[in-house]
Amino acid sequence: MLGTIHRAINNLYTIAAEDGKTYSCKIKGKKLPLEEYEYNPLAVGDNVEFTPYSDNEGLILSRLDRKSVFRRWNIKLEKNQTIAANMDQVAIVTSAYEPPFRPRFLDRALTCASGCDKIIVMNKCDFDLTEYEFERWALYHKLGYKIIAVSAKTGENIEQLKDLLRGKVTAFVGQSGVGKSTLVNLIIDPEVKQVTNEISEKYQRGRHTTNHALWFERDDIKIIDTPGVREMLVPLEDVKLLSDAFPEFSNFKCAYNGCSHIDEPGCGVKAALDEEKIDFDRYESYVHLFESIKERTPQWSRTKFRKNKQ
Ligand SMILES: Nc1nc2c(ncn2[C@@H]2O[C@H](COP(=O)(O)OP(=O)(O)OP(=O)(O)O)[C@@H](O)[C@H]2O)c(=O)[nH]1
Numbered sequence: 001m002l003g004t005i006h007r008a009i010n011n012l013y014t015i016a017a018e019d020g021k022t023y024s025c026k027i028k029g030k031k032l033p034l035e036e037y038e039y040n041p042l043a044v045g046d047n048v049e050f051t052p053y054s055d056n057e058g059l060i061l062s063r064l065d066r067k068s069v070f071r072r073w074n075i076k077l078e079k080n081q082t083i084a085a086n087m088d089q090v091a092i093v094t095s096a097y098e099p100p101f102r103p104r105f106l107d108r109a110l111t112c113a114s115g116c117d118k119i120i121v122m123n124k125c126d127f128d129l130t131e132y133e134f135e136r137w138a139l140y141h142k143l144g145y146k147i148i149a150v151s152a153k154t155g156e157n158i159e160q161l162k163d164l165l166r167g168k169v170t171a172f173v174g175q176s177g178v179g180k181s182t183l184v185n186l187i188i189d190p191e192v193k194q195v196t197n198e199i200s201e202k203y204q205r206g207r208h209t210t211n212h213a214l215w216f217e218r219d220d221i222k223i224i225d226t227p228g229v230r231e232m233l234v235p236l237e238d239v240k241l242l243s244d245a246f247p248e249f250s251n252f253k254c255a256y257n258g259c260s261h262i263d264e265p266g267c268g269v270k271a272a273l274d275e276e277k278i279d280f281d282r283y284e285s286y287v288h289l290f291e292s293i294k295e296r297t298p299q300w301s302r303t304k305f306r307k308n309k310q
């Protein structure tokens, strides 16, 4: 039987199956195959093949191919952790205030998502952005990302956000406290208008924080809410991920195929930077990401980077 993982906690998986029923499952026998540096074989959104052994229990046999993933580097485990899989798009939720808008965080989150569209949601737009923040925010629009400013508090633009979600599976990711759960609750259950900690019981969630990813759906809107994090570290991955998150670099040609845009001669990206055709802050953000991947594992050398890119 086939099904989709809607919840994954401590090797126990809740699966919504093709027969319309929900099964609580474990992985059969040995573990599922893991890639080097990979922590968890299964995440919310994964499609699996399983054998039911009772009306509501089963054993997972295999994972079907993924079309997309959102994964980050788990610093404690020193492994890539897959947070959500097979979504059509990732909504990176940021907030205008408390926590303040952090473009660097946003760049990292953009890099963690692969194989899907990315939309950027600015929640708490009942607060004003500073002029500087507004400019940074507008830059993402210029780069071609879908962006939307909403307020879970006042309801501003929530209908427009819903329009972006219809007919799709969307993973909500972001810093802790930006209001992901408040937004998800508002979208999934419009009757619920109270603040988060009052509604958390209804969904049997933690009081203030979401500590595991969870699938929600209502009509044709399907959302994977994910735990908020303080830091979003980019996964160890084919470095192509980085270039995907910096689409503006692809407008410029470099002398070397697979140029890392750090110190190679004839780098078109660095030339464009000198001519102010690329935003300096974005470039700096890229350098940080590049260095963070390189530092983490000495064996992930720049040579490997070049080889992977070709
Ligand atoms: N002013 C204002 N406050 C909001 C808005 N949305 C959420 N909040 C508040 O922000 C706080 C954090 O909201 P949560 O929904 O718990 O944030 P989260 O992103 O799910 O946080 P984690 O569970 O840690 O990932 C709560 O006190 C909410 O009531 C908004 O649009 N405007």
Ligand SMILES: [Zn+2]
Pocket: 254, 259, 260, 261, 262, 264, 266, 267, 268, 269, 270
């Ligand atoms: Zn270059």
